Amino acid sequence: MRGKAKGKKTVKLIVGNWKMNGQVADGRALAKTLALFAEKEDSDKFKMVLCPPTTLMSTVALLCAESPVDWGGQDCHAQPAGAYTGDIAAPMLKDLGCSYVIVGHSERRQYHRETSTEIAAKAKVAHAAGLIAIICVGELDAERAAGKAETVVSAQLKESIPDTATPANTVIAYEPVWAIGTGKTASADDIRQMHAYIRRAVGEGYALLYGGSVKAANAADILHTPNVDGVLVGGASLKADEFQAIARAS
Numbered sequence: 001m002r003g004k005a006k007g008k009k010t011v012k013l014i015v016g017n018w019k020m021n022g023q024v025a026d027g028r029a030l031a032k033t034l035a036l037f038a039e040k041e042d043s044d045k046f047k048m049v050l051c052p053p054t055t056l057m058s059t060v061a062l063l064c065a066e067s068p069v070d071w072g073g074q075d076c077h078a079q080p081a082g083a084y085t086g087d088i089a090a091p092m093l094k095d096l097g098c099s100y101v102i103v104g105h106s107e108r109r110q111y112h113r114e115t116s117t118e119i120a121a122k123a124k125v126a127h128a129a130g131l132i133a134i135i136c137v138g139e140l141d142a143e144r145a146a147g148k149a150e151t152v153v154s155a156q157l158k159e160s161i162p163d164t165a166t167p168a169n170t171v172i173a174y175e176p177v178w179a180i181g182t183g184k185t186a187s188a189d190d191i192r193q194m195h196a197y198i199r200r201a202v203g204e205g206y207a208l209l210y211g212g213s214v215k216a217a218n219a220a221d222i223l224h225t226p227n228v229d230g231v232l233v234g235g236a237s238l239k240a241d242e243f244q245a246i247a248r249a250s
């Protein structure tokens with residue numbers, strides 16, 4: 001039986017963001033391995049969510065349909081349909097069985113110049129489509145060095161979370177931009193402080209994820225930090241062994 005999508009913090013949410021990686025054969029092998037793993041573990045400690053590129057979504061959907069693994073998109077448009085060449089709409093993701101969609105990832109904010117206002121509009125459309133929006137926030141290296149990390153994250157939270165957000169349809173991911181794909185993880189103190197800050201800002205109930213160079217070796221410490229309800233994993237989510245070990249660290 002498929003497990004229910006969890007937007008709450010009762011189980012650790014282990015989200016794999018495959019980004020722009022993988023041919024069909026790779027996606028098939030990875031999804032198959034992870035679906036079998038999750039089925040076998042049958043754990044109430046974690047919920048695994050795979051966010052493949054859209055080209056691999058049907059493959060993931062097919063292989064995970066009978067497993068406890070959920071899946072989601074990496075982005076969606078701020079409109080539910082229309083003349084937007086190359087874009088993906090939230091209802092289309094829902095149609096492919098997605099439970100989640102990531103919005104406001106720093107790579108979208110950076111390379112596609114997405115603003116927090118646009119991200120809030122995307123999250124709103126995702127909510128209307130029945131998806132759980134994983135809204136990403138995080139400061140740049142220079143912003144942290146200037147002592148502005150909390151100010152930046154606070155503004156992103158205020159502007160990126162729409163009024164449709166509830167703990168059931170929204171997850172917040174804190175991903176310091178300087179820690180993404182760099183091998184540099186935020187220190188335990190930095191994570192504890194920022195997550196406590198975000199918790200005060202958004203209130204109880206919301207699941208808060210940490211992301212940025214999460215791997216098997218640091219997953220247990222991160223996952224057991226107060227106010228960390230899960231992780232958003234990039235590079236290490238492409239390796240079945242690593243991703244499984246991260247889930248087991250829940």
Ligand code: PGA
Pocket residue numbers: 017175179180181182183211212213214232233234235236
């Ligand atoms: P990383 O990416 O784990 O490769 O640092 C995390 C993310 O971008 O979500």
